[in-house]
Amino acid sequence: MSLAVLKSRALAGMHAPQVTVEVHLANGLPSFTIVGLPETEVKESRDRVRAALQNARFAFPAKRITVNLAPADLPKESGRFDLPIALGILAASGQMPGDGLDEYEFAGELSLSGDLRAIRGALAMTYAMRTSHHSDGRRRIFILPRESADEAALVADATIFPADSLLQVCAHFAARGSDSDARLTQHRPAIRSSAPAYLDFSDVKGQLQAKRALEVAAAGGHSVLLVGPPGTGKSMLAARFPGILPPMTDEEALESAAVQSLTGGFSTARWKVRPYRAPHHTASGVALVGGGGTPRPGEISLAHRGVLFLDEIPEFDRKVLEVLREPLESGQITISRAARQADFPARFQLIAAMNPCPCGFLGALHRECRCTPDQVARYQGKISGPLLDRIDMQIQVGAIAHDDLLQQAAGESSAHIAARVTQSFEAQQQRQRKSNHLLSTTEIDLYCKPDAAGEDLLRTAMTRLNWSARAYHRVLKVARTVADLAAEPVIGKAHIAEAIQYRRALREQ
Template identity: 45%
Template sequence: MLTKTYGSAVQGVNANTITIEVVVSQGTNFFVVGLPDNAIKESQQRIEAALKFRGYKMPRTKVVINMAPADIRKEGSAYDLPIALGILHASQQLLTEKLGEYIIMGEMALDGALRPIRGVLPIAIQARKEGFKGIMLPLENAQEAAIVNNLDVIPVETMQQAIDFFEGRLDIAPVTLDTRQVFQHAANQYTADFADVQGQENIKRALEIAAAGGHNVIMIGPPGAGKTMLAKRLPSILPMLTMQEALETTKIHSVAGKLGANASLLNVRPFRSPHHTISDVALVGGGSNPQPGEISLAHNGVLFLDELPEFKRTVLEVMRQPLEERRVTIARAKVSIDFPASFMLIASMNPCPCGYYNHPDKECVCGPGVVQRYLNKVSGPLLDRIDLHVEVTPVTFDQMTETRKSETSAGIQQRVETARTVQAARFTEFPDVHSNAMMPPQMVKDMCQISDAGRALLKTAMERLGLSARAYDRILKVARTIADLAGTDEIRLEHLAEAIQYRSLDREGWAG
């Protein structure tokens, strides 16, 4: 007898429906075909033990399982449940006509209990797109799948519950979720706040500009100056995630298995801070079955690289293209997958190995040329792609003990939101551009008009600092953001002057 059940294979951040055909006929042996990996081939032992534990019989005849389309590699143990139900139906131990109405996924334990799987959100989206009535999943994954409306999400804890549901002995109510209510209830709940930061007003100003325009930032300063503390508070002043951004971000974290049990929609912007020993594959993504890396997990959020010169040069250089394209392409012999990677890069570094170059009180003990060699660990092309270079100085004792409260993140966020609203209106006709930092060169010419006096100022800065064409564009983008924060359509001289001062590392002789 031929039986068909349906599962799903995740490739990148999208899913493909897999038809699982099961035939039980005369003969012997158990065959799984259609490019399964070892985890799927080993499902025979798990399924046989679970069937026996629940009082069912594994057919002692020939069992052939075909997973179509056969040219897509299937990986993981999430196909245990649809294969088991297919075997039961093909051997007439399960009597139902509803198997074809649902996408069924779940890893089985030896007693038939179901374990959670990864990539549920893209699977649910594809199931609704292809017109399936519902999706059957382990209980821990139900909240995540319920983000997708117009789809019955059937949560089951054991194989027996799935069998009883399909045979009509058990009525399982679909899990429902008011996505917007959940999203708005917990949105923007950050534990870190700029109110905790005493002093550092110039750094707060730079981070406000960065948040308003989506710009990349590098902070240079001695140990203990507050670079990490400031960076961790940046997400709290970014605009709230939109529903579309939340779905995109949740899909990536779902595919990577980072959501956890009973998780649903991500409602705060991600903040990723990988250690400097990270590999290039872990940072940008990859593997035999390509998985998203840290830059994709930071999509719509912040990627913080602490102690930037300590990262391997090859790791930093692979970020060049994603910083420009806002996506990363992982190419393999048989497949090429795009992962979104629209993130804000926040980097921090000491000015020298000892950390005290340009320190107002402590003397630098590094030898001649050491400071320059240390800075050269970060390539010029990468620094070109960072819009704001900010020098962080230590906080004085008087500033630390000041009783006056600092401005809260909520207050700064209001100004950022206002500036982003102006940008949203400006880029209405450009669906791929959402902030000033995303403007392509031609749009910079159109949107960042400057006066003759501004042009002369910029020319002088370009000649003295030896800036590249890319740095020129980035100064204009930052100036445009400063003007948006000031509420003016015109980019004025003071806006350009402030944008130029955020190119510290371009200054001739900065490192001696």
């Protein structure tokens, strides 16, 4: 047979479109051509495949070899096509059986010795395969490098056969129909059975108001800005915040892991561990939202279903911060380039921290602030009103007196806080099937209506603080979460009052 057809997958954002690898051998001057919009890594596979076949003791055909990666208008990148190209050459030249190839999909990078190396995005590919079927309703088996099999097999209904080398894959097809030990077998991932280990809130002494605010934020999925002098524990609180979030569901864990898999940064040891991303303030807009010639996810997508912590937020470039406005509302980001477009999820929880002034000591107990009011206003003005308007809760984190710090007992543990958060979260799911921060305007009118006293207080606060409609709705959603933590079906005056305290704007909006 001079023609072999195999199946593989490309990566296009979060999608993994199927790629048909067609290998044709013809008479003529020996050549090796790859067509189908291959990028540099794919073109270089000619040399990897030739060396791998020769070092595995196969004959490299002295023929005109043409490899077509269809569809032709889909860009192909990375070395994931090495394995299907090598197998296609062997099948087309009759050096391995070609029957049964249609039951499989292949991806893997070859070393010059013929060993298989891990590929980027293995989990993203198998995650996309769940919706791809044969015409008869069966799913294909995916043959992958062993190093990539653990993450790919996390998709429960995917069948993954791991292999260590090209020879092992060829032996599998040579042994078809027999009980030989050479046949590949389905891989089961080693998943951690214990609960994820997070940093504990008991490490943070004092700051009861900030801890309470973060508990409310975790229960309702609200974004938070922590404002206070240096050394008050803002970064410590943020680092421990993932430990009080509700446990991840299997679907949430798959979504998060699939995004991290696109950068090669996922490990099965982090299965169902909430992502925590803390980019430096020198990060660019592309680093935050993603991009590049071949679009890759940015920090907001890598924090999907987890926490994005922006420390010293006024030190970020203002244009960089503005890119957060849309994903904070929509929970996704679309990267558009001239040649392609990619969609990435970005349902993250924003925790930001900042000093109250350029020197940092405005409101500190033991240091005097020397900043002028104009300098303070200009520093705080680095965060635009529209972005500040989208942050649900703005919390003052005050300095702790030395005597109180030395005498302070250990704080409440994350486990106790997480139990209350989970109970509140489950109440929200039973009532509206989503977290409070995701409620639409219509749903706010339905689920967040306060009693008469609470409505009067809210009306007074709106008038005095000059809130926008968005700020008004966000206060109502925070009040709904406060009421849920108290197991109260109706939002009362006390819940509204607490929510208003969490809306301490740095300046009028």
